[in-house]
Amino acid sequence: MATYPATTVVMHHHQPNIHMFRELPVRMRCQYCSAEITTSTTYETGTLTWVIAGILLLFGLWLGCCLIPFCVDGCKDVVHRCPSCQQVVGKFNRM
Template sequence: MAEKSEQPPPYEYQPPPEGVVQYPPNYTQPTPGQPVTQHVIVQEVPVVGITPRPGSVGRYQQSPELIICQHCNATVTTSVSYETGMLTWAASGILCLVGCWFGCCLIPFCVNASKDVIHTCPNCKQLNGKFRHFS
């Protein structure tokens, strides 16, 4: 009769006994008197952040922005102020045409979202740019 061949048990990791150091297979131990070098693995990690942009490049938006002032070269968040623009007048005119001339046509003059936005530097108080709804 043929005997059953027993399979070896599945491989299980056995940690080395305490005090014993395991080295990778291609590691060669330094000879006595030879300096020991350590290898450090450096991994570059991309840094994501807000980068200020020069004040004269790109379009400004309705909210304050981080910029490099084109006048004083400081990295600042712009101060914003609002002024009446084309959208404000157009919205007011449309409300008048619809029949809202008893004060309702003045609502666009009270809403900052319909106005143009002026961006100034808080350090030197110079104008850096404007956001206009109709350019």
């Protein structure tokens, strides 16, 4: 009776890098240009900005005070871009 050597198969599953995008820049590999980067962040008006402005408007702050959330970065969404290729690589929605 012939014996066969045991064969071991090793499978490697490549899991994508999952990053938690928040207010601060993130070190990562860009999925578009494959460069090793630290993201650049910008702010854009999002749902939370409009909700806060609406609430201020409802409370009678209609003489321009309801526009304050549009000037405060803490009320806006954070967009993460690759500094090499300028593609959007992630976004932090506050709401």
